[in-house]
Amino acid sequence: MMLRKLVRKICLLVILLGYELILKLKLKKVPLEKLIHNIEKMKIRKISIDYMRGILVREPFALDENSALLVARYFIEPNDQDFLQLDLERTQDWVVLKSVLKKFLNNYKLIDEAEEVALVGSVDMVQLEIFFLNE
Numbered sequence: 001m002m003l004r005k006l007v008r009k010i011c012l013l014v015i016l017l018g019y020e021l022i023l024k025l026k027l028k029k030v031p032l033e034k035l036i037h038n039i040e041k042m043k044i045r046k047i048s049i050d051y052m053r054g055i056l057v058r059e060p061f062a063l064d065e066n067s068a069l070l071v072a073r074y075f076i077e078p079n080d081q082d083f084l085q086l087d088l089e090r091t092q093d094w095v096v097l098k099s100v101l102k103k104f105l106n107n108y109k110l111i112d113e114a115e116e117v118a119l120v121g122s123v124d125m126v127q128l129e130i131f132f133l134n135e
Contacts, residue, residue: 046091
């Protein structure tokens, strides 16, 4: 099988996909700790790009195939090379992958209902102040 050389760079699309994933997970109220725990339950020490892509297309991530492949490559491929051979069987140790995943998802935290109500109230007050300042 001939492997293609692909440019390895962090692009805006990967960053936007990270924000999309954070929002999806927060909307679905999936704690990051539970997400990590569910992957750890699989008892896999090394995860391939192809396997990670399979995880990312399923709930709670629900990315399309192309986005899932891009994010899986970001998680697993080394970032110290400008060009890489596309190898879906390339693996990364789970300990390293977990660290990358947490950083990619910005160690997001869910907020409880009381915090959400307080935050919405604060936003409403600021919007009201802005409204009166503009009059």
